[in-house]
Amino acid sequence: MPELPEIETVRRSLLPRLVGRRIEAAVVRERRLRRPIPPDFAARVVGQRIEAISRRAKYLLFHLSRGDCMLAHLGMSGALLVRATGKAPQCHDHVCMRLTGRIELVLNDPRRFGLLAVARAEAVAELPELQRLGPDPLDPGLSTAALYASIHRSRRALKNLLLDQAVLAGVGNIYASEALFRAGIRPTRRGNRVRLAEVAPLLQAIRAVLAEAIAAGGSSISDYRDGNGRPGSFQLRFCAYDRAGQPCRKCGAVIRRVVQTGRSSFYCPACQR
DNA sequence: AACAAGACCTGCATGC
DNA sequence: TGCATGCAGGTCTTGT
Numbered sequence: 001m002p003e004l005p006e007i008e009t010v011r012r013s014l015l016p017r018l019v020g021r022r023i024e025a026a027v028v029r030e031r032r033l034r035r036p037i038p039p040d041f042a043a044r045v046v047g048q049r050i051e052a053i054s055r056r057a058k059y060l061l062f063h064l065s066r067g068d069c070m071l072a073h074l075g076m077s078g079a080l081l082v083r084a085t086g087k088a089p090q091c092h093d094h095v096c097m098r099l100t101g102r103i104e105l106v107l108n109d110p111r112r113f114g115l116l117a118v119a120r121a122e123a124v125a126e127l128p129e130l131q132r133l134g135p136d137p138l139d140p141g142l143s144t145a146a147l148y149a150s151i152h153r154s155r156r157a158l159k160n161l162l163l164d165q166a167v168l169a170g171v172g173n174i175y176a177s178e179a180l181f182r183a184g185i186r187p188t189r190r191g192n193r194v195r196l197a198e199v200a201p202l203l204q205a206i207r208a209v210l211a212e213a214i215a216a217g218g219s220s221i222s223d224y225r226d227g228n229g230r231p232g233s234f235q236l237r238f239c240a241y242d243r244a245g246q247p248c249r250k251c252g253a254v255i256r257r258v259v260q261t262g263r264s265s266f267y268c269p270a271c272q273r
Numbered sequence: 274a275a276c277a278a279g280a281c282c283t284g285c286a287t288g289c
Numbered sequence: 290t291g292c293a294t295g296c297a298g299g300t301c302t303t304g305t
Contacts, residue, residue: 002298002299003298003299006298032282034281034299034300034301035301058298058299073299073300074298074299075282075298075299075300076282076283076297076298076299076300077282077283077284077297077298077299092283109282109283110282110283110284111281111282111283111284111297111299112281112282112283113281113282113299113300114299115300129300132300154275154276155275155276156275156276156277160276160277163299165299165300172298172299173297173298173299174298175298219298221297221298222284222285222297222298223284223298224298261276261277261278262277262278262279263297263299264296264297
């Protein structure tokens with residue numbers, strides 16, 4: 001489900017509701033996520049105030065008052081929801097945190113590909129999950145030359161490179177297809193066949209599609225919701241993703257689907273070369 | 274070393 | 290109706 005724009009939307013929806021509140025109680029109902037939630041998780045976060053919420057790629061970082069940092073990833077199907085206290089837990093509510101102000105922060109994740117961890121703030125950057133990550137595409141410090149360097153030395157398909165979080169951190173299956181559509185490059189093109197002159201427009205396309213998706217509140221395919229339970233609307237603007245068999249919005253040609261290392265890619269055979 | 278395949282999960286749509 | 294199959298926004302581990 002959630003890629004960079006959805007996570008950023010969740011972050012923004014949580015900010016005004018959570019920052020300044022203290023965690024009064026925490027219940028771990030199911031600890032078997034991508035990695036098991038450690039046994040001391042609840043005891044460790046209780047009593048701490050949420051001072052800030054930041055994002056690194058598809059990860060959310062909750063900065064806590066006693067110097068800890070809670071790291072959350074939503075996997076494919078995860079949601080962080082804010083609710084009034086006293087409601088019965090729903091199916092797949094794995095962690096419930098009661099906060100001051102009679103609200104609860106709930107991690108709900110049917111497929112359990114998500115992650116919840118806590119570390120000292122000064123040590124979060126050393127966590128293996130974060131250490132593997134490449135540059136954030138929205139980081140203005142990321143240059144065309146740097147992106148070209150990591151793309152051009154590989155023979156893998158460009159779509160797979162965009163999905164590789166060590167190359168670019170935050171792009172997922174939807175926005176990889178959408179960005180390649182805008183850049184006019186086929187998802188199957190090998191990295192070493194991409195020219196330097198194509199990388200500036202590619203990076204521009206990636207940034208534009210992510211920014212527009214954030215402005216639209218993300219994409220809701222079936223179940224993505226922000227912290228307030230609201231869906232996004234960017235799925236209405238897809239040009240490629242999930243549009244196999246439908247006419248290209250630019251030229252009318254039929255959009256195609258191909259499978260690359262087990263994942264669907266969508267492209268216009270006329271607009272994309 | 275660089276890559277793809279498989280594994281991890283549940284839920285939903287489709288087709289028989 | 291029930292059952293089997295395939296697919297889904299991600300990432301980690303295994304094997305070639």
